[in-house]
Amino acid sequence: MLNDLIASIILFIGAFYLYFFRLDKIQIMSEGSNSLLLPKIILILMMGFSIILAAKSIIKSVKADKKTEKKDNQRLILTVLLAIVYLYGITIFGFYILTPIFIFLLSLILEYKNYKVSIIFSVTLTLIVYGLFTKLLYIPLPLGIGIFKNINEILIF
Amino acid sequence: MFQGLWAGFTLLSEPIYLFVLIAGSVIGIVFGAIPGLGPVIAASLLVPFTYTMDPAAGILLVAGVYVAATFGGSQTAILFNIPGAPENTCTTIDGFPLTKQGKAAKALGIAIIASAIGGIFSSIILVIGSTQLIKISYLFGSVEYFALSLLGIAIITGLSDNYLKALISAAVGVLLSIVGMSSIDGTMRFTFGTDFLLNGFDFIPIMIGAYAVGEVFIQVHKKEMLKPSSEKFNMSLPNWKEIKSVRGTIARSSLLGLIVGALPGAGAVLANYLGYSMEESIYKNTDKPLGKGSLNGVAAPEAANNSAAVATFIPLLALGIPGGAVTAILLGVFEVHGLQPGPTLFITSETMVYTLFAGIFIINLLLLISGFLEIRVITKLLKVPKGILYPAIFIFATLGAYSVNNSMFDVVVMLLFGLIGFYMKENGYSVAILVLGMVLGPIMENNLLRALIKYKSPINFLNKPLGGVLLGISIIFLLWPVINKIIRTVRGNKI
Numbered sequence: 001m002l003n004d005l006i007a008s009i010i011l012f013i014g015a016f017y018l019y020f021f022r023l024d025k026i027q028i029m030s031e032g033s034n035s036l037l038l039p040k041i042i043l044i045l046m047m048g049f050s051i052i053l054a055a056k057s058i059i060k061s062v063k064a065d066k067k068t069e070k071k072d073n074q075r076l077i078l079t080v081l082l083a084i085v086y087l088y089g090i091t092i093f094g095f096y097i098l099t100p101i102f103i104f105l106l107s108l109i110l111e112y113k114n115y116k117v118s119i120i121f122s123v124t125l126t127l128i129v130y131g132l133f134t135k136l137l138y139i140p141l142p143l144g145i146g147i148f149k150n151i152n153e154i155l156i157f
Numbered sequence: 158m159f160q161g162l163w164a165g166f167t168l169l170s171e172p173i174y175l176f177v178l179i180a181g182s183v184i185g186i187v188f189g190a191i192p193g194l195g196p197v198i199a200a201s202l203l204v205p206f207t208y209t210m211d212p213a214a215g216i217l218l219v220a221g222v223y224v225a226a227t228f229g230g231s232q233t234a235i236l237f238n239i240p241g242a243p244e245n246t247c248t249t250i251d252g253f254p255l256t257k258q259g260k261a262a263k264a265l266g267i268a269i270i271a272s273a274i275g276g277i278f279s280s281i282i283l284v285i286g287s288t289q290l291i292k293i294s295y296l297f298g299s300v301e302y303f304a305l306s307l308l309g310i311a312i313i314t315g316l317s318d319n320y321l322k323a324l325i326s327a328a329v330g331v332l333l334s335i336v337g338m339s340s341i342d343g344t345m346r347f348t349f350g351t352d353f354l355l356n357g358f359d360f361i362p363i364m365i366g367a368y369a370v371g372e373v374f375i376q377v378h379k380k381e382m383l384k385p386s387s388e389k390f391n392m393s394l395p396n397w398k399e400i401k402s403v404r405g406t407i408a409r410s411s412l413l414g415l416i417v418g419a420l421p422g423a424g425a426v427l428a429n430y431l432g433y434s435m436e437e438s439i440y441k442n443t444d445k446p447l448g449k450g451s452l453n454g455v456a457a458p459e460a461a462n463n464s465a466a467v468a469t470f471i472p473l474l475a476l477g478i479p480g481g482a483v484t485a486i487l488l489g490v491f492e493v494h495g496l497q498p499g500p501t502l503f504i505t506s507e508t509m510v511y512t513l514f515a516g517i518f519i520i521n522l523l524l525l526i527s528g529f530l531e532i533r534v535i536t537k538l539l540k541v542p543k544g545i546l547y548p549a550i551f552i553f554a555t556l557g558a559y560s561v562n563n564s565m566f567d568v569v570v571m572l573l574f575g576l577i578g579f580y581m582k583e584n585g586y587s588v589a590i591l592v593l594g595m596v597l598g599p600i601m602e603n604n605l606l607r608a609l610i611k612y613k614s615p616i617n618f619l620n621k622p623l624g625g626v627l628l629g630i631s632i633i634f635l636l637w638p639v640i641n642k643i644i645r646t647v648r649g650n651k652i
Contacts, residue, residue, distance in 0.1 A: 003580075003583075003584050004584065007580075007584065011325065018347065022347060026344060026345065026346055026347075027344070027345070028342075028344055029339075029342045029343040029344045030342040030343075030344075034341075034605075034606050034609050034610075035339040035341060035342055035344035035346065035606070036344070036346070037605070037606070037609075038331070038335060038598075038601075038602045038605065039332070039335050039346055039347075042328050042331050042332045042335070043332070045324075045328050046325070046328045046329070046332070049321060049324055049325045049328060050325075052321060053321055053322075053325065056321065070379075070380035070381065071378050071379065071380060072377070072378060072379070072380045073378070075377055075378070076374060076377050076378040079373075079374065079377045080374065080576065083370075083551065083572060083575075084572065087555070087565070087568055087569065087572055090565070090568075091565055099552060102548070102552075103548040103549075103552065106544075106547070106548040106551065107544040107545060107548055108544075109377075110377065110543055110544035110547060110548070111544060112542050112543075112544020112545060114542075117545070118544070118545070121545055122548075125548075125549055125552060129552065129556060132206075133205075133556055133560065136209075137205065137206065137208065137209050137560070138209070139205070139556075139559075139560045139563065140563060141556075141559070142559075142565065
């Protein structure tokens with residue numbers, strides 16, 4: 001129920017900020033326009049819903065019957081961090097250098113122990129992506145910057 | 158109509174279209190069968206591949222995957238008590254007990270037959286219904302389109318398990334759709350001075366993030382994620398007598414699925430539940446009661462969900478209103494190819510529409526063949542280690558988001574909504590409603606503003622009979638949980 005309370009606070013602050021601090025800064029392009037009508041309705045509704053959600057979560061927390069499901073927070077955090085580093089890193093190191101490394105590291109986080117298969121899979125998947133996206137669909141994937149760009153270009157000749 | 162259909166079937170005899178249909182059917186069944194993936198993720202990951210295809214092939218691929226994946230999820234529901242997708246939740250109730258009784262292949266066989274018949278039934282009605290609905294669509298003005306898009310959100314919200322969170326999901330979805338330039342008068346809303354948001358959020362990266370990446374995070378978060386399946390199954394198929402015993406169930410569930418699917422916002426998940434509930438109220442056989450391993454308990458939800466999956470194309474094609482998450486993705490594919498679903502599509506791209514009709518019909522026939530052929534393969538696929546599967550999904554999700562505009566901004570949006578989708582799923586919010594809100598938001602707003610320009614006040618909307626009725630129904634659905642509570646309280650007080 002704590003999650004609901006936090007969500008309701010974030011939702012309320014977000015809607016409040018957009019309604020009272022952003023709406024008046026919007027420049028209306030034509031006189032008599034109703035372009036702000038739906039945003040106003042939705043933001044008011046969101047503030048209302050978040051107050052009800054907060055009230056409900058407080059009431060429920062008193063009589064909460066918490067079911068405990070086993071979760072692995074550490075694995076989740078590592079996965080999210082790796083994903084952030086990977087997506088940021090693509091712009092520097094390029095897609096073809098970083099992708100096999102990312103796949104291998106993620107399979108390690110997911111406790112896949114067959115390292116040989118993991119390495120073969122990470123390289124094969126990158127090659128499949130190269131074939132499908134670069135060669136077949138002509139989608140230019142990020143090649144990174146500086147020397148990494150040169151390496152990526154050599155990799156995809 | 159028949160000429161158009163004939164042209165559609167003729168076009169489908171070309172190798173490329175046949176390949177697309179077979180590929181769609183196989184990919185759909187595989188994605189549907191792997192728990193946590195399902196039709197929406199399959200469709201969203203395939204979107205970038207449709208960019209370079211011709212419009213009919215691209216649309217057929219996504220449509221085929223959707224129909225096949227809606228069936229595919231029944232396999233894991235029956236074999237492992239794990240529905241591959243929410244569309245197959247009720248299939249577990251009788252499907253898994255049948256597996257425990259050593260009748261897995263019988264249950265799978267009935268699921269294949271029920272799914273195919275449900276889908277074929279709806280494809281026939283799709284052809285007739287869409288063309289008839291086109292005639293009615295000329296009665297639709299801005300008030301009616303506004304009311305219909307509101308109805309789409311109202312149905313799915315009003316019938317949701319968690320009403321308040323469904324309302325919040327819908328509101329956030331509509332708010333996201335508002336970001337960017339207003340198409341009515343060019344007013345910039347919530348762009349925060351950045352060029353990235355001038356055209357608003359592209360909903361495909363959001364969809365891929367919320368569904369595919371969010372699901373990867375959910376599976377990674379589970380402690381018991383890494384256990385592969387090691388079960389073996391009896392593979393004897395259902396006999397003629399058993400098939401005959403479920404024909405009534407298939408017929409009524411297919412009809413129910415058609416009605417539910419044709420309503421915008423309802424879709425195959427609701428049809429699966431309603432199909433099973435209806436069978437519970439009708440089924441009388443005490444020798445094989447429902448819930449203990451009855452073939453009727455498998456046939457009912459499976460016929461209903463596939464019938465509904467096909468029926469969701471009716472409002473999309475005839476009115477341009479997507480009925481659910483996958484038809485929302487399809488709307489995106491149409492738009493990428495410069496096509497706008499709705500009455501004019503039948504004039505501007507008649508052959509393409511009839512090719513799609515013919516394709517959906519053939520995909521359902523293919524389900525009968527590929528379904529039976531794939532049973533053994535699927536059981537092996539379920540043993541693919543998650544340490545291999547999830548990195549692959551993440552990479553394809555990244556590429557799917559990137560290739561929308563060849564922009565890393567979309568990839569960042571995808572990751573952000575992966576986290577939001579994870580939070581939403583873990584805490585009882587509905588990603589499907591958020592996506593539907595985002596897709597229906599612009600249709601709702603544009604028509605509301607046009608109607609206000611024309612009729613000055615919302616009260617005048619009620620002067621339009623069809624619009625008034627649709628608005629009334631929308632409000633009833635939107636407030637249904639509250640109305641239902643009041644009715645129960647009044648009844649309780651009387652007792």
